[in-house]
Amino acid sequence: QVQLVESGGGLVQPGGSLTLACVGSGLPLGDYSVGWFRQAPGKEREGVFGMGTRAGSHYHRGSVWGRFAMSRDNNANTAWLQMNDLKSEDAGTYYCAARRDPWKTVVGTELIDPAVYEIWGQGTLVAVSP
Numbered sequence: 362q363v364q365l366v367e368s369g370g371g372l373v374q375p376g377g378s379l380t381l382a383c384v385g386s387g388l389p390l391g392d393y394s395v396g397w398f399r400q401a402p403g404k405e406r407e408g409v410f411g412m413g414t415r416a417g418s419h420y421h422r423g424s425v426w427g428r429f430a431m432s433r434d435n436n437a438n439t440a441w442l443q444m445n446d447l448k449s450e451d452a453g454t455y456y457c458a459a460r461r462d463p464w465k466t467v468v469g470t471e472l473i474d475p476a477v478y479e480i481w482g483q484g485t486l487v488a489v490s491p
Contacts, residue, residue, distance in 0.1 A: 368381070376447065381485060396411035396458050396475075401452060411431070424450070429445070455486075
């Protein structure tokens with residue numbers, strides 16, 4: 362069974378940090394582009410950070426520049442999203458997603474385009490409040 366499972370969400374104060382993990386099973390994550398997305402109540406899902414199968418290929422939304430970082434360990438079938446200096450506008454349900462791409466074609470803004478991705482996790486909630 363192919364699935365992605367996120368973990369690591371929680372409640373933090375503004376300025377705090379969290380690290381989210383996404384563990385894949387039933388799929389070789391190394392052949393997949395992986396993206397992190399978030400959705401706040403009443404808002405559309407938006408892309409946060411993505412890493413492609415091409416070496417060095419990554420993309421993130423401007424509002425997280427310098428605060429968030431994404432990493433992946435294909436051998437462990439795991440991707441992480443390190444979030445620092447969290448702000449109230451970062452709150453929401455965070456999802457990881459994957460798209461099979463052994464051809465290394467998904468690049469640039471596509472890495473954070475929800476329409477590109479095929480497999481989704483169930484989400485983990487991030488709350489930012491004093």
